[in-house]
Amino acid sequence: MNVFSHLSEVIHREIEELCGAGALPAGLDLSAVQVEPPREAEHGDAACNAALVLAKQARRKPREIAEHLAERLQERTEIRSVDVAGPGFVNLRLTDDFWWARLAELLATGPGYGADDLGQGQRINVEYVSTNPTGPLHVGHARGAVVGDALANLLSHMGFAVTREYYVNDAGAQVDTLARSVHARYREACGETIGAIPEGLYPGDYLVPVGEALAARDGRRWLEEPESVWLPEVRNFAIDAMMGLIRDDLDALGVRHDVFSSERALVAEGRVDDAYASLESSELIYRGVLEPPKGQRDDDWEPREQDLFRATRFGDDTDRPLRKSDGTWTYFATDIAYHRDKIERGFADLIDVWGADHGGYVKRMKAAVAAISNDSATLDVKICQMVKLLDDGEPVAMSKRAGRFVTLRDVVGEVGRDVVRFIMLTRRNDAPLEFDLRRVLEQSRDNPVFYVQYAHARACSALRRGAELVPETELTPAALAGADLTCLDDPAELDLIRRLCQWPRVLAGAALAHEPHRIAYHLQELAGAFHLLWTRGKDDARLRFVDAERPAETRARLALISGVRIVIAEGLALFGVEPVQEMR
RNA sequence: GCGCCCGUAGCUCAGCCGGAUAGAGCACUUGAUUCCUAAUCAAGGGGUCGCAGGUUCGAGUCCUGCCGGGUGCGCCA
Numbered sequence: 001m002n003v004f005s006h007l008s009e010v011i012h013r014e015i016e017e018l019c020g021a022g023a024l025p026a027g028l029d030l031s032a033v034q035v036e037p038p039r040e041a042e043h044g045d046a047a048c049n050a051a052l053v054l055a056k057q058a059r060r061k062p063r064e065i066a067e068h069l070a071e072r073l074q075e076r077t078e079i080r081s082v083d084v085a086g087p088g089f090v091n092l093r094l095t096d097d098f099w100w101a102r103l104a105e106l107l108a109t110g111p112g113y114g115a116d117d118l119g120q121g122q123r124i125n126v127e128y129v130s131t132n133p134t135g136p137l138h139v140g141h142a143r144g145a146v147v148g149d150a151l152a153n154l155l156s157h158m159g160f161a162v163t164r165e166y167y168v169n170d171a172g173a174q175v176d177t178l179a180r181s182v183h184a185r186y187r188e189a190c191g192e193t194i195g196a197i198p199e200g201l202y203p204g205d206y207l208v209p210v211g212e213a214l215a216a217r218d219g220r221r222w223l224e225e226p227e228s229v230w231l232p233e234v235r236n237f238a239i240d241a242m243m244g245l246i247r248d249d250l251d252a253l254g255v256r257h258d259v260f261s262s263e264r265a266l267v268a269e270g271r272v273d274d275a276y277a278s279l280e281s282s283e284l285i286y287r288g289v290l291e292p293p294k295g296q297r298d299d300d301w302e303p304r305e306q307d308l309f310r311a312t313r314f315g316d317d318t319d320r321p322l323r324k325s326d327g328t329w330t331y332f333a334t335d336i337a338y339h340r341d342k343i344e345r346g347f348a349d350l351i352d353v354w355g356a357d358h359g360g361y362v363k364r365m366k367a368a369v370a371a372i373s374n375d376s377a378t379l380d381v382k383i384c385q386m387v388k389l390l391d392d393g394e395p396v397a398m399s400k401r402a403g404r405f406v407t408l409r410d411v412v413g414e415v416g417r418d419v420v421r422f423i424m425l426t427r428r429n430d431a432p433l434e435f436d437l438r439r440v441l442e443q444s445r446d447n448p449v450f451y452v453q454y455a456h457a458r459a460c461s462a463l464r465r466g467a468e469l470v471p472e473t474e475l476t477p478a479a480l481a482g483a484d485l486t487c488l489d490d491p492a493e494l495d496l497i498r499r500l501c502q503w504p505r506v507l508a509g510a511a512l513a514h515e516p517h518r519i520a521y522h523l524q525e526l527a528g529a530f531h532l533l534w535t536r537g538k539d540d541a542r543l544r545f546v547d548a549e550r551p552a553e554t555r556a557r558l559a560l561i562s563g564v565r566i567v568i569a570e571g572l573a574l575f576g577v578e579p580v581q582e583m584r
Numbered sequence: 585g586c587g588c589c590c591g592u593a594g595c596u597c598a599g600c601c602g603g604a605u606a607g608a609g610c611a612c613u614u615g616a617u618u619c620c621u622a623a624u625c626a627a628g629g630g631g632u633c634g635c636a637g638g639u640u641c642g643a644g645u646c647c648u649g650c651c652g653g654g655u656g657c658g659c660c661a
Contacts (some may be wrong), residue, residue, distance in 0.1 A: 535625035
């Protein structure tokens with residue numbers, strides 16, 4: 001049960017009955033009525049703003065509405081007390097019995113607690129990573145990869161039918177550059193002396209084995225041919241090699257996709273022409289000349305008539321070109337076709353996870369989605385800000401131009417997949433992220449990965465200990481659900497139960513807002529409440545989790561611990577992180 | 585010049601479609617270990633929520649204008 005949804009339903013019903021009884025006018029709009037955990041614990045277990053939001057439309061004083069509502073809520077058995085506070089908040093305090101029943105419910109559900117059917121099978125497409133197939137992934141890419149993957153996990157957990165997608169930019173000039181770079185390495189592999197890699201080609205060493213593999217497959221046949229002959233062949237070979245590299249990188253991170261969509265295929269199948277024709281038939285394309293861009297050196301600028309998409313009709317700042325001067329499509333044009341393709345495949349909800357450098361494209365892409373779907377599809381773009389890589393507080397130099405950048409593989413090798421994944425989710429996507437290679441391995445309070453993992457390990461440890469000292473009890477969650485929990489009456493214990501019971505609400509909020517980082521914060525708070533209780537047991541023997549002299553209390557406490565373990569494990573699973581059983 | 589993101593404690597950041605006395609960690613000061621892992625916990629100080637207006641019963645949150653930082657700006661992707 002989502003406690004807050006439950007209370008919200010109860011309150012909605014009570015208000016409607018108040019309307020029916022004439023205490024309030026009929027036909028009130030209750031959409032703004034909310035029940036949420038109050039910031040201050042003294043305000044109770046749940047607070048409702050109904051009286052404040054309804055006062056105006058009901059033309060009553062907030063406190064008067066609150067008093068009416070409080071009077072009715074008082075009658076309910078699960079509610080211990082109701083207070084009208086401040087300007088008209090209705091603060092609810094639930095009985096201990098209610099909370100114990102929720103803990104039992106959590107245990108009876110076991111893994112999957114908090115899962116819901118919010119999405120009701122609604123299809124949603126999450127596109128992430130989508131880096132150009134020109135080299136290995138670096139740490140910056142890891143952020144988008146993890147955010148997209150965790151978001152997809154979360155949405156799937158909450159009842160959405162999620163498709164995880166990677167858009168392969170295998171058309172355009174950059175893959176030609178890739179092909180030329182590989183050809184240089186190929187000549188090298190064939191025994192030619194190539195010297196320094198020419199300016200404008202990719203210099204990275206990762207292309208050396210690709211050149212060698214090409215030589216091994218095709219021998220010397222591309223040495224004497226003109227570029228126009230070898231380029232398409234080498235390009236295909238190189239793209240395959242790069243995608244293999246990228247997939248391996250993603251594997252190392254535990255990130256997977258259901259669909260890889262090829263830009264080249266999209267163009268070849270005429271899908272861009274289709275999208276163009278569709279926009280044209282809606283009279284959203286015209287021949288026009290754009291203003292020169294300001295604030296940057298524009299030596300080469302000359303006014304030119306182009307095919308322009310009326311993006312300004314949909315909130316963009318300027319209309320956008322669809323064709324380059326050589327007649328080929330712009331990146332934006334193929335991207336429109338790609339998003340149109342997603343919509344035609346039956347997705348009304350699209351999420352794109354992009355890097356910070358694409359921030360300027362959000363408006364035009366949203367405009368395009370609105371245009372091609374007649375406003376029936378939504379696009380949410382999650383921009384992931386930069387990752388600042390540090391080593392014990394000192395910035396780690398990264399230079400893509402010199403072909404020297406910290407690869408994802410290096411970082412995963414250094415600190416492990418789980419650490420990378422968790423850290424990438426500890427910030428809002430639009431806030432920059434510091435990633436300190438040294439600090440994320442520290443075993444201390446300020447390392448969130450450790451702190452949460454340690455709580456899980458401690459819970460496991462106590463359960464192991466319980467199995468030793470009270471061998472006659474079964475300690476599976478299902479068995480513990482039947483325990484007598486009434487001794488869990490210490491404020492710290494009840495506080496922990498309440499936090500566990502917020503899990504469904506946290507998941508729902510994170511899923512609807514597309515904000516997986518909220519889970520990381522909740523896990524940290526939960527771990528904190530658990531660590532606190534653990535230490536309390538040192539001062540106060542009555543609160544110790546495992547005590548062979550008192551098997552009934554031990555059973556109840558192990559039930560609580562089992563709940564903690566389940567929720568932390570659930571959260572980590574959504575993040576794709578393996579919970580640890582013990583710290584070493 | 586324009587767009588987008590950000591501006592909250594000394595530092596790094598939360599703050600959930602506006603809600604009550606603005607929170608956490610780090611750092612600093614002090615304390616807790618014969619006992620389930622002290623790899624932890626507790627207590628304390630620390631704020632004009634960038635600035636100024638506005639909307640509202642109520643603004644860190646919404647609107648407008650400034651200031652500061654980041655990022656991007658026809659045919660590159």
